[in-house]
Amino acid sequence: MVKMFLDFVGDKFSASNPIPVPDNDPLDDxxxxxxxxxxxxxxxxxxxxxxxxxxxxxxxxxxxxxxxxLGAC
Numbered sequence: 001m002v003k004m005f006l007d008f009v010g011d012k013f014s015a016s017n018p019i020p021v022p023d024n025d026p027l028d029d030x031x032x033x034x035x036x037x038x039x040x041x042x043x044x045x046x047x048x049x050x051x052x053x054x055x056x057x058x059x060x061x062x063x064x065x066x067x068x069x070l071g072a073c
Contacts, residue, residue, distance in 0.1 A: 044068045 045063035 040070050044070055 041063065043063050043065050044067075045061060046066040047061040
């Protein structure tokens with residue numbers, strides 16, 4: 001389940017523009033590097049019962065918080 005939250009920072013927040021500009025749209029412009037997706041996978045991954053060629057068979061993988069609720073764009 002994905003829950004969306006208020007955007008307290010806005011899409012224009014960055015190291016070069018450190019002043020938050022909140023907006024009403026909780027969906028951010030996702031970057032091409034997918035860093036957030038990678039981190040979310042580490043946090044909430046649940047691959048129990050999934051087999052993938054090249055993976056070690058029968059080794060369950062769980063993220064650090066597999067029952068977490070994440071907001072995503």
